[in-house]
Amino acid sequence: MGDVTRRDFMKIAGWAAAVTSFSAVTVPLIAYLYPKDLSETPADPVMVADASAFPVGEARVVQFGRYPALIIHTSDGLRAYSAVCTHFACIVKWNAETGEIECPCHEGYFDPADGSVLAGPPPTPLAALDVYTEGGQVYVAAPQEDAPQ
Numbered sequence: 018m019g020d021v022t023r024r025d026f027m028k029i030a031g032w033a034a035a036v037t038s039f040s041a042v043t044v045p046l047i048a049y050l051y052p053k054d055l056s057e058t059p060a061d062p063v064m065v066a067d068a069s070a071f072p073v074g075e076a077r078v079v080q081f082g083r084y085p086a087l088i089i090h091t092s093d094g095l096r097a098y099s100a101v102c103t104h105f106a107c108i109v110k111w112n113a114e115t116g117e118i119e120c121p122c123h124e125g126y127f128d129p130a131d132g133s134v135l136a137g138p139p140p141t142p143l144a145a146l147d148v149y150t151e152g153g154q155v156y157v158a159a160p161q162e163d164a165p166q
């Protein structure tokens with residue numbers, strides 16, 4: 018191998034610094050925009066609310082493991098979904114006036130009954146979570162097939 022000149026060394030060092038800087042910015046950004054699936058959900062159910070203080074028509078965004086979850090008390094009972102939009106991972110919210118789940122980023126709309134897409138760009142429904150009441154408390158849990166082993 019030939020001698021490495023000072024100029025060659027500076028070029029290599031410059032490229033190494035550029036690649037490192039680019040990776041330091043893009044890797045976390047991609048991880049934020051494309052969060053992993055529900056496999057990172059807690060192994061055990063999480064108590065999220067007092068059932069008596071959660072009337073029909075209300076919703077809450079709660080922390081469920083690494084990601085937020087949206088819990089809605091519909092007239093047909095409690096429903097829970099990942100609050101991470103399936104389009105570009107914005108956090109969805111409940112609109113009590115329209116009775117729909119909305120994504121504020123690109124006007125995506127979801128059905129609170131099953132999390133399906135009503136309108137907008139989201140490619141798939143919201144990921145459903147299990148929700149139940151026990152001892153007067155509302156619990157959220159990963160669906161059985163997604164529950165960590």
Ligand code: FES
Pocket residue numbers: 102103104105106107120121122123124125137138139
């Ligand atoms: S991120 Fe939700 S509609 Fe685009």
